[in-house]
Amino acid sequence: MTAEPDDFAEATGRVGVAGVTGLLGAELAAEVRRRGGVPVPLARPAWDFARPDGFPALPAGLRAVVNAAAYTRVDEAEAEEELATTVNGRAVGALARRCGDAGVRLVHVSTDYVFDGRRDTPYPVDHPLNPRSAYGRSKAAGEAALAASGAASLCVRTGWLHGPGGRCFVRTIRDALPRRPKLHVVADQRGRPTGAASLARLLLDLLGAGARGTFHGTDGGEATWFGVARAVAGRYGRGADVLPAETREFARPARRPAYSVLDLAATEALLGPRPPWTVALADTLDRLDAAGPPPAAR
Numbered sequence: 083m084t085a086e087p088d089d090f091a092e093a094t095g096r097v098g099v100a101g102v103t104g105l106l107g108a109e110l111a112a113e114v115r116r117r118g119g120v121p122v123p124l125a126r127p128a129w130d131f132a133r134p135d136g137f138p139a140l141p142a143g144l145r146a147v148v149n150a151a152a153y154t155r156v157d158e159a160e161a162e163e164e165l166a167t168t169v170n171g172r173a174v175g176a177l178a179r180r181c182g183d184a185g186v187r188l189v190h191v192s193t194d195y196v197f198d199g200r201r202d203t204p205y206p207v208d209h210p211l212n213p214r215s216a217y218g219r220s221k222a223a224g225e226a227a228l229a230a231s232g233a234a235s236l237c238v239r240t241g242w243l244h245g246p247g248g249r250c251f252v253r254t255i256r257d258a259l260p261r262r263p264k265l266h267v268v269a270d271q272r273g274r275p276t277g278a279a280s281l282a283r284l285l286l287d288l289l290g291a292g293a294r295g296t297f298h299g300t301d302g303g304e305a306t307w308f309g310v311a312r313a314v315a316g317r318y319g320r321g322a323d324v325l326p327a328e329t330r331e332f333a334r335p336a337r338r339p340a341y342s343v344l345d346l347a348a349t350e351a352l353l354g355p356r357p358p359w360t361v362a363l364a365d366t367l368d369r370l371d372a373a374g375p376p377p378a379a380r
């Protein structure tokens with residue numbers, strides 16, 4: 083990984099955003115606007131990641147492209163691996179080649195699920211990939227396609243995203259609380275919960291710092307899914323209703339890594355310490371509550 087600062091932070095310009103309707107893409111578009119730039123959606127039908135052979139040339143005058151489009155349904159991917167691999171793998175290569183042709187920098191987002199979760203200390207950026215799920219394999223294929231394209235790119239692995247603008251674990255737990263007297267949540271998977279808005283800022287900051295290669299981009303600290311669920315429920319006076327479970331009790335089609343804490347050393351050396359995950363969690367819940375009534379406290 084390298085970093086040669088440029089003037090991106092001062093002159094955001096037109097930024098292509100793929101996946102603009104998603105959890106991260108919506109925050110990215112908002113953050114580009116906040117910095118005085120113009121987000122340019124790269125969306126269907128022209129940019130259908132399931133049909134990357136049909137990608138057009140990039141719109142003119144883009145300063146950079148950020149790819150937040152992906153097939154993200156981890157369990158469904160087990161039965162749809164071919165589609166997931168096209169969207170998360172082949173399409174990334176095709177987009178990178180379009181960016182290379184136009185001389186435009188590409189920021190691509192990858193996941194903690196490319197690792198096998200067998201470590202018990204944070205995964206360095208150059209640790210060998212060994213995904214245990216179809217989704218993880220499809221995202222690893224995207225990283226490989228990006229590298230093979232030769233385009234000037236930045237790949238940022240993140241994990242456990244949450245935000246008000248889409249489906250995520252935090253929202254699932256918040257919405258389940260009024261309907262379920264008790265929630266059993268796995269306490270043997272550990273990672274770094276990350277706010278989508280916090281990640282959007284980080285991606286643009288990394289771009290502005292001229293970062294190239296692979297970086298990790300999460301919020302700071304670490305937690306289990308049980309810990310996250312407890313924190314969500316605690317806000318509504320329901321913390322005691324979240325009970326710890328083991329992964330083997332919670333059968334799902336896809337395997338999740340037991341440990342997916344990503345090492346942040348290079349990112350923090352460039353941009354300073356990451357905020358603790360609890361800050362972005364409070365922000366997500368504030369924004370969800372502002373949009374609709376919170377679950378009734380019991």
Ligand SMILES: NC(=O)C1=CN([C@@H]2O[C@H](COP(=O)(O)OP(=O)(O)OC[C@H]3O[C@@H](n4cnc5c(N)ncnc54)[C@H](OP(=O)(O)O)[C@@H]3O)[C@@H](O)[C@H]2O)C=CC1
Nearest residue numbers: 101103104105106130131132151152154193240241242243
């Ligand atoms: N969510 C998480 O916890 C994590 C996510 N990531 C990565 O972060 C990135 C953003 O994820 P997130 O915001 O959660 O994703 P979402 O599932 O919220 O959004 C996915 C976006 O991709 C678009 N998309 C899906 N299929 C296609 C297609 N065939 N053609 C064009 N666009 C398509 C969707 O468009 P539409 O609305 O039209 O379907 C949507 O805009 C992804 O690369 C993901 O792998 C990494 C780690 C954790």
Ligand SMILES: Cc1cn([C@H]2C[C@H](O)[C@@H](COP(=O)(O)OP(=O)(O)O[C@H]3O[C@@H](C)C(=O)[C@@H](O)[C@H]3O)O2)c(=O)[nH]c1=O
Nearest residue numbers: 154156193194241242243251254266267268307332338
């Ligand atoms: C809703 C729920 C989940 N769980 C468990 C199941 C699973 O092991 C874990 C996480 O649940 P989810 O299925 O919501 O999260 P999951 O879809 O696995 O989230 C992942 O999404 C992809 C896109 C990524 O890239 C990852 O970084 C990660 O954020 O919590 C419970 O134990 N109890 C519950 O009530």
